Every structure is written in structure tokens, then in C-alpha cells.
Amino acid sequence: MPGPIQSLTRAAAVLRLLAGGERRLGLSEVAASLGLAKGTAHGILRTLQQEGFVEQDTVSGKYQLGAELLRLGNSYLDVHELRARALVWADDLARASGESVYIGVLHHKGVLIVHHVFRPDDSRQVLEVGAMHPLHSTALGKVLSAFDPVAHNEAMDVERTAFTHRTVVEADAFEKVLEDTRSRGWASDMEETWEGLASVAAPIHDRRRMPVGAVGLTGAVERVCEEGEVRSRLVASVRDAARSISRDLGSSPF
Structure with missing residues (x-):
């Protein structure tokens, strides 16, 4: 198994050092604190800058x-805020519907x-977090692709695999599915990803009315x-459930 990459390890150490201090640090202070040559420390700081x-x-x-580090940190916190805000509503949805409930976000051209x-119920299930x-x-993916421009571009750019004979893969047909999703405000997946399973999902919006995720349920087609x-x-x-989570995230009524 490959070992750690030294330059990345040193860059991480620099970031931790700056994060742990209550004041700005000079080049000499950074180099001395981490046991680095000034030239090495300067190169790392310049790249991070x-x-x-x-x-x-x-x-x-x-x-x-x-x-930029703050922006990435806020992105991480946004996902955790979404999950925290969704906990009660997701539990309520599972209880009311009798089905499995999922919260999904866009990540690396997927959900x-x-x-x-x-x-x-008492059936054996596997945690999918x-x-x-x-x-x-998937219903979650269609919702994200319909309401999030970034997800839309990613869904259109990848090769769409036909998981079953019902999966929509042709570009124009898939675009029509997304138009329908935007029009009615929710998406479905009826055995398009897994035989025998159907799903329905709706978008979650934040205080800026931006789509930040989706909530959906999945169960046997007959149910x-x-x-x-x-x-x-x-x-x-x-x-x-989607409206309630969105409201808790600060979104205006819709």
C-alpha cells in the first residue's frame, strides 16, 4: 500500500498550524514550528496561497x-445541517409511509x-449512508438533475447506463423526464434502477431557494x-417532508 505523499502531509500541517493560532504567522515562525527549511515552507505557503x-x-x-478553505468548510457544514434538519421529518415520513427513506445530495456525478x-418493520435491511x-x-437523482444546473450538466455529460429495460438513457427522452419533474415538482423511479423497487422524491431548498438535496422513499412496486x-x-x-425540511433550512414557502 502506498505511503503518504510528503508534500500533502506538509501542506496539511501548515493548515493545521494556521488554524490553531490566534494570530497571523510569518514564514520563519511556520518553518520553525514545523521543522521545515524556509525554502520548503515558502513553497508550500505560496502554493496554498x-x-x-x-x-x-x-x-x-x-x-x-x-x-477558499472557509468555503469548503461551509459546504461540509451545509451537508451536515441538511442531515440534522432532516432527521425528524425523515423519521416521520418512514413511519407514515411504511417505507425506507433517503436523503441525498449531489456528489461526484452521482447521489x-x-x-x-x-x-x-422487522425485515433485514442494510444501512446505505x-x-x-x-x-x-433514481428518483433522488432525477430531482437533483431537474432542479440543480450543476447536477443537470453532470447527468447529461455521463454515459447513462441502462440498469433495467425501463431505464431512460437517450438524451432527448431523459431531458423530457427532467422537464416533467420540474413541472410537477417530484420524480419517480419505477424499476428503472432496481427490479421490483419503486421510488418517489422531491427537492429540498435552502434559504436562498437553491436546491441542496432531495428526500425520497423506496419500496416494493406493489406497495x-x-x-x-x-x-x-x-x-x-x-x-x-421536502417542504418541511426546506422550511427548517430557511426556505420561504412554495
Whole structure:
């Protein structure tokens, strides 16, 4: 197994050093604290500065953490805030529907499951937190692709795999699915990803009315669907959960 990359280890040490101090640090202080040559420390600081992770005070020449690191940190916190705000509503949705409930966010051209509530029965189930689901075939993925421009571009740019004979992979047909999703405010997956399973999902918005995730439920087709359509009560329940989570994140009523 390959060992750690020294330059990355040193860069991480520099960031930790700057994060742990109550004041800006000069080049000599950084080098001395980490046991590095001044030239090495300067090279690391210059690279981190170019990437926005470190800023240099123009008067003193000393260094502090940069805005880009803060932006990444806020992104991490946003996901955890979403999960924290969704906990109660996801539990309520699972209890009311009798099905498994998922919260997903866009990540690396897929849907990252950040929260999963088991179906409230005694069946054997596997926790899927941390799992990646496809954008183009799942209800969660379709919702993200329909409402998030970044997710839309990623879903259109990748090769869309046909997981079952029902999976929509052709570009124009998939675009029509997304148009329908935007029009009605929710998406479904009826055996498009897994045989025998159906899903319904709706978007979650933040205080800026930006789509930050999706909430959905999944269950056996015969329970989720009726006469080839998702049961209206389940659609209503999912949309209510999405609105409640969005409201808790500061989104205005919609």
C-alpha cells in the first residue's frame, strides 16, 4: 500500500498550524514550528496561497487561513445541517409511509446518501449512508438533475447506463423526464434502477431557494405504486417532508 505523499502531509500541517493560532504567522515562525527549511515552507505557503487556502497580509507579510478553505468548510457544514434538519421529518415520513427513506445530495456525478431511515418493520435491511446512487435513473437523482444546473450538466455529460429495460438513457427522452419533474415538482423511479423497487422524491431548498438535496422513499412496486402510478398519498407525503425540511433550512414557502 502506498505511503503518504510528503508534500500533502506538509501542506496539511501548515493548515493545521494556521488554524490553531490566534494570530497571523510569518514564514520563519511556520518553518520553525514545523521543522521545515524556509525554502520548503515558502513553497508550500505560496502554493496554498495560489489555491486560495492561505492569505498573506500585505503589510506584515504574515499568513492566515484563506477564504477558499472557509468555503469548503461551509459546504461540509451545509451537508451536515441538511442531515440534522432532516432527521425528524425523515423519521416521520418512514413511519407514515411504511417505507425506507433517503436523503441525498449531489456528489461526484452521482447521489450521495447522507441519511437513511429503515423501513419500520422487522425485515433485514442494510444501512446505505455513504452509498452512491446514479443521477439518471433514481428518483433522488432525477430531482437533483431537474432542479440543480450543476447536477443537470453532470447527468447529461455521463454515459447513462441502462440498469433495467425501463431505464431512460437517450438524451432527448431523459431531458423530457427532467422537464416533467420540474413541472410537477417530484420524480419517480419505477424499476428503472432496481427490479421490483419503486421510488418517489422531491427537492429540498435552502434559504436562498437553491436546491441542496432531495428526500425520497423506496419500496416494493406493489406497495409504492397502484395501476402503474405512484400512489398519490405517498407523493403528497414526500412533498410535505421536502417542504418541511426546506422550511427548517430557511426556505420561504412554495
